[in-house]
Amino acid sequence: MATLSPDPPSPEKPKAVAFDFDGTLAAAPWPSYASPAADEVPAMCDLLRVLADTPVTVYVISGREESQRDPVVSWLRQHGLAYDELILRPDDDTPGPVAVATYKHTRLKEILKSHQVLLFADDRPDARRLAHQLGIPTVDPT
Numbered sequence: 001m002a003t004l005s006p007d008p009p010s011p012e013k014p015k016a017v018a019f020d021f022d023g024t025l026a027a028a029p030w031p032s033y034a035s036p037a038a039d040e041v042p043a044m045c046d047l048l049r050v051l052a053d054t055p056v057t058v059y060v061i062s063g064r065e066e067s068q069r070d071p072v073v074s075w076l077r078q079h080g081l082a083y084d085e086l087i088l089r090p091d092d093d094t095p096g097p098v099a100v101a102t103y104k105h106t107r108l109k110e111i112l113k114s115h116q117v118l119l120f121a122d123d124r125p126d127a128r129r130l131a132h133q134l135g136i137p138t139v140d141p142t
């Protein structure tokens with residue numbers, strides 16, 4: 001009887017997930033930014049807390065500019081949400097809804113070089129559509 005040889009070591013990349021911020025982790029009426037007192041989007045924040053105890057790399061990718069980093073960091077800290085990297089747009093990036101979705105798409109593409117992205121959660125359909133084109137499963141938090 002033939003014996004099965006063990007599978008060769010998998011070249012599998014480390015796993016990651018990516019969450020948008022406004023309207024995905026922090027409740028916000030799109031296209032407004034979430035206020036510092038914004039409520040959580042419960043399912044997404046609970047999922048993020050579960051992931052904190054795993055080796056999965058957590059990215060928060062927001063269309064906000066770098067100048068908005070402090071309020072985002074502060075909200076995440078206040079809600080006890082851990083993440084590995086917070087990615088914001090450069091302050092001089094071209095503003096506008098199309099630019100935001102494209103920016104997230106570009107950053108996700110970079111992450112895919114080093115990670116397997118298990119899901120991308122974003123309340124914006126255009127951002128989800130672009131992520132889906134990269135083969136990333138997407139979640140609508142609303």
Ligand SMILES: [Mg+2]
Nearest residue numbers: 020022023123
């Ligand atoms: Mg959003």
